[in-house]
Amino acid sequence: MSAPALDVQGVSVAYGGGRLALRNATLALQPGRICGLVGMNGAGKSTLFKTIMGFLPPLRGQVQVFGEPVRQAQKAGVIAYVPQAEDVDWDFPVSVRDVVTMGRQGRMGLLRRPSAADRDAVQAALARVSMTDFAERQIGELSGGQRKRAFLARALAQDARLLLLDEPFGGVDVGTSEAITGLLSDLADSGRSVLVSTHDLGTLETFCDDVALIADRTVLTVGPTAQTLTAGNLARAFGGRSPLHDPARIPERALEVR
Amino acid sequence: MDALLAPLGYDFMLRALLVSSLVGAVCAVLSCFITLKGWSLMGDAVSHAVLPGVVLAYLLNLPFVIGAFVFGLISVSAIGFIQSRSRVKEDTVIGVVFTALFSLGLVMISRVSSDVHLSHILFGDVLGISQNELWQTVVAGAVALGAILILRRDLLLYVFDATHARSIGLNTGFLYAALLVILALTIVSALQTVGVILVVAMLITPGATAYLLTDRFSRMMWLAVATGVLSSLLGTYVSYFLDGATGACIVLTQSVLFGLAFLFAPKHGQLARRRQQRLEREAELQG
Ligand SMILES: Nc1ncnc2c1ncn2[C@@H]1O[C@H](COP(=O)(O)OP(=O)(O)OP(=O)(O)O)[C@@H](O)[C@H]1O
Numbered sequence: 001m002s003a004p005a006l007d008v009q010g011v012s013v014a015y016g017g018g019r020l021a022l023r024n025a026t027l028a029l030q031p032g033r034i035c036g037l038v039g040m041n042g043a044g045k046s047t048l049f050k051t052i053m054g055f056l057p058p059l060r061g062q063v064q065v066f067g068e069p070v071r072q073a074q075k076a077g078v079i080a081y082v083p084q085a086e087d088v089d090w091d092f093p094v095s096v097r098d099v100v101t102m103g104r105q106g107r108m109g110l111l112r113r114p115s116a117a118d119r120d121a122v123q124a125a126l127a128r129v130s131m132t133d134f135a136e137r138q139i140g141e142l143s144g145g146q147r148k149r150a151f152l153a154r155a156l157a158q159d160a161r162l163l164l165l166d167e168p169f170g171g172v173d174v175g176t177s178e179a180i181t182g183l184l185s186d187l188a189d190s191g192r193s194v195l196v197s198t199h200d201l202g203t204l205e206t207f208c209d210d211v212a213l214i215a216d217r218t219v220l221t222v223g224p225t226a227q228t229l230t231a232g233n234l235a236r237a238f239g240g241r242s243p244l245h246d247p248a249r250i251p252e253r254a255l256e257v258r
Numbered sequence: 259m260d261a262l263l264a265p266l267g268y269d270f271m272l273r274a275l276l277v278s279s280l281v282g283a284v285c286a287v288l289s290c291f292i293t294l295k296g297w298s299l300m301g302d303a304v305s306h307a308v309l310p311g312v313v314l315a316y317l318l319n320l321p322f323v324i325g326a327f328v329f330g331l332i333s334v335s336a337i338g339f340i341q342s343r344s345r346v347k348e349d350t351v352i353g354v355v356f357t358a359l360f361s362l363g364l365v366m367i368s369r370v371s372s373d374v375h376l377s378h379i380l381f382g383d384v385l386g387i388s389q390n391e392l393w394q395t396v397v398a399g400a401v402a403l404g405a406i407l408i409l410r411r412d413l414l415l416y417v418f419d420a421t422h423a424r425s426i427g428l429n430t431g432f433l434y435a436a437l438l439v440i441l442a443l444t445i446v447s448a449l450q451t452v453g454v455i456l457v458v459a460m461l462i463t464p465g466a467t468a469y470l471l472t473d474r475f476s477r478m479m480w481l482a483v484a485t486g487v488l489s490s491l492l493g494t495y496v497s498y499f500l501d502g503a504t505g506a507c508i509v510l511t512q513s514v515l516f517g518l519a520f521l522f523a524p525k526h527g528q529l530a531r532r533r534q535q536r537l538e539r540e541a542e543l544q545g
């Protein structure tokens with residue numbers, strides 16, 4: 001069998017010298033699949049992304065991407081990462097197109113001049129998230145949702161085999177949200193693997209092949225959506241505040257899978 | 259008329275114009291990165307910290323650029339070392355380190371000799387630049403410029419979004435170090451023209467002016483170079499009539515250009531902003 005797209009094995013990390021932010025987390029993602037990452041605020045989703053990317057060095061355990069150490073995979077341009085919130089200067093003198101072009105930079109030559117193929121990929125990525133009309137805007141001149149789409153386009157332009165998306169649905173409207181799920185399904189159809197965190201339990205079923213439940217700083221369970229998204233598991237992941245305790249908040253489809 | 263053209267008849271003037279415009283161009287290109295990265299204080303720090311290096315180079319009979327460059331590197335390493343090993347904030351560490359090295363330089367000058375012209379080091383003396391110093395300046399400036407131009411896009415990405423730079427496999431540690439080394443080299447090349455105290459102006463003002471004029475980085479670079487070179491030429495020329503203070507004249511010209519951009523820049527200037535606000539309010543009241 002070929003190596004998993006992503007293999008997180010028994011990873012523990014801490015911020016600074018403090019208590020563990022992730023305890024013995026294990027998760028594997030096979031090529032061509034979409035895995036939804038769900039859990040309460042502060043459960044450790046973003047921490048898991050940062051650990052996978054090597055921004056937080058694991059105290060224990062290891063992470064591999066397509067059978068390689070992460071740094072090597074990054075150098076090969078295999079991983080695209082879109083953080084939950086971009087930590088950039090929004091007044092920076094770059095246009096949306098410039099930002100999306102940065103997704104291609106790793107594969108450009110010595111002087112990093114975009115080739116015709118790079119420009120085409122950028123154009124296609126912009127179109128894919130309906131940002132073509134905003135391409136020449138300075139990046140600060142966008143709404144919150146448009147900013148998210150611009151950075152998603154950058155990840156698309158990178159044409160990576162593994163995409164790590166930390167809450168791409170946060171703060172985007174319903175139409176955009178549907179567009180993004182469609183986009184992720186297309187990516188998976190073309191063989192890419194996606195790890196995507198979300199708080200929208202209701203849509204998980206529609207586009208995720210797998211679900212990973214994360215709670216209390218570790219991965220509780222991970223597996224095919226239908227088997228994993230059970231009432232019992234959800235109750236464990238969401239504790240006393242389980243959406244199941246509040247019928248008004250239960251997403252219908254999450255209930256159906258019981 | 260003849261009086262106005264007179265300066266151009268002198269070799270030393272032509273040399274000064276040439277050197278100062280080269281320095282103006284190199285500093286201007288770098289200033290785009292320094293201002294966007296928020297490293298103005300770092301620029302000020304490195305420029306002051308090279309003083310002991312200049313004095314030492316004089317004592318050991320070495321080219322001044324070498325001494326200055328070495329102390330530039332010592333200062334950034336010391337800053338990085340102390341910062342990573344203490345809870346003191348970065349700007350405080352920078353302040354502590356550069357004032358220490360600058361003071362060390364002053365003490366060395368007062369102890370060693372009256373041959374070292376303190377005022378020339380502090381304020382530059384491009385009108386009196388020797389052939390030897392000219393070459394050192396040109397080489398340091400050319401190497402810095404070449405490095406920036408080659409690394410330009412990676413440096414830009416690093417300054418804008420280091421997380422992404424690392425994600426796509428760039429070596430961000432190298433880019434950080436490269437930017438610091440280029441900073442030190444550029445400062446070294448500007449010493450003869452504007453001196454230790456005013457170098458920082460060359461490293462930030464053209465970038466700041468250009469930033470007010472455009473929202474595109476490539477245009478920002480060209481605009482910065484244009485204001486940098488124009489200021490160097492005008493400032494040097496004017497200083498002929500004042501018989502000195504060339505560095506200060508250059509920096510003053512840059513400041514005037516910044517002031518003009520601050521007021522009159524097409525989109526980000528004060529007047530344009532006010533007009534824009536008024537138009538928006540009126541449109542809203544009408545609608
Ligand atoms: N920079 C940091 N320094 C210290 N602790 C942190 C830091 N970032 C997060 N934490 C802690 O680590 C834990 C996990 O945080 P994380 O950001 O991974 O949560 P999350 O699952 O992404 O939550 P959310 O749904 O709100 O995005 C939390 O308890 C949080 O307080």
Ligand SMILES: [Mg+2]
Nearest residue numbers: 045046047084
């Ligand atoms: Mg998060």
